[in-house]
Amino acid sequence: MPRSSVIKSVVVVLSVMALFGCTGKKESEVKKESTPSGPVLAEVGSAKITVDSFNKELENLPPYLKPMTETADGKKEMLETMIIRELILQEAAKDGIENSPAVKEKLEELKKRLVVEAYLKKKVEEQAKVSDEELKKFYEENKAKFKTGDEVKASHILVKSEQEAKDVLAQLKSGGNFEDLAKKLSTDGAASKGGDLGWFSKGSMIPEFEKVAFAMKEGQVSGIVKTKFGFHVIKLTGKRAAGERSFEDVKEQIKSSMLPGKQQEVFQKLKDDLKKSGKYTIKEDVLKGLGGAASAEPAAKADTKSLPAQPPAPAATEQKK
Known part of the structure; x- marks a missing residue:
């Protein structure tokens, strides 16, 4: 996915969090954020957005989106979204929205849900x-189950154009560090890990990428590899022959x-x-009044206690x- 599209996804996620209160924060944490601490990034009316509050927003992002906020553009998009949220909150305060019965009812429902979820977690x-x-x-x-075919471990730098890939190769030939360049230039989620894709066997990657990776020697850097995702420069960082994987x-x-089975048991x-x-x-008579098809299980075995679904x-x- 192009970086611009991913950044837009970040903005959408943050905006939804801001508008619908899906950050999962407690009221006490929200109050703490309203008290400025650390260097100020932006002033929005009488409110201040600090480095600390900005970093808390980063922490609340889904893991797959966090790498996309490591660039200067990504951080600016994040900050602008926080500014818009603060402006909306200020306008809502003028209208007295937070004191409306509907909002208070929703907040009470949300508080109960958060307490239950925190307890279960x-x-x-x-x-x-x-x-x-x-x-x-x-x-x-x-x-x-742990017998595998030949596997390789590789890192890559993914860019949009062939010219960008040529520039990457030129920098590597001039002594540039592969991992550092991947963090700086690569456009996919592995960028934050220096381009590391981990171990993979045949059939895990698309054919053009896989063919080159499995033909390389450990430590070797490829030429330009074109796929539907863009232009790759690959570095092979490990090889292991087919066989049984060790316990470690x-x-x-x-x-x-x-773990999921253990969680279900608990x-x-x-x-x-x-x-x-x-x-x-x-109150069985009231319950029957709600209607619904009869259960095949005996009523005594039915789980009638109102509890949330199991943790994901x-x-x-x-x-x-």
Whole structure:
């Protein structure tokens, strides 16, 4: 995706956060931001946007968007979005919007949701642990799943035009550092990691890119490689032959696959414990009045306690170039 399009995505995300209160911050945190601290980036009427408040906005961005705010243009877009949000808030204050019954009702609903989500997150993170013994047991019982073909590890610098790619090669030949140039010039999400794409096997990348990468020697830098994404300069940083991956190689992968199950167990136990210890009464006649199709499960087994859905499992990352 072109950098300009990604920056627009950043602006849209931040704008939605600003307008609909989706940052997930508590009221106390919002109040802290209104008190200036650190160098001032911008003054909006009587309000000040500081470096600290700006950095907090960066922290709240989804991980896949954060690299796009590392450029000067990206940071300026972020700051301008914060300014627009502050201007909207000031205009809304003049109209007394924050004191309207509708807003107060929504804020109360949001507060309850945030408290419940924070509590569940705390409990799940505290209790959903996967021990090394469990990881090793899974590895020993599933070794066949960790056999792979030949793999390579590569970094790349992706630019929009062939001339830009030629300029990159010229800088590398003049002694430029590949990782530094990737952070400065590359237009994809791997830029923040010095262009590092990690390990991948055949079939993981598009054919033009993969063909060149697998033909290179470790430490070698390619010429210009054209794909539908743009123009790449590739550096091969590792090679390993087909075989069974060691436990240390796949430990985090196993953990990621086992953790959602652990989280579900913790969440289910939490629900069961609350239902046993909590005091509540269900008005069956009122419930029946709501209608709905009869359940195939016995009523005694139905989960009638009003609780939010289970916490989402950690998102898996996938690299495609």
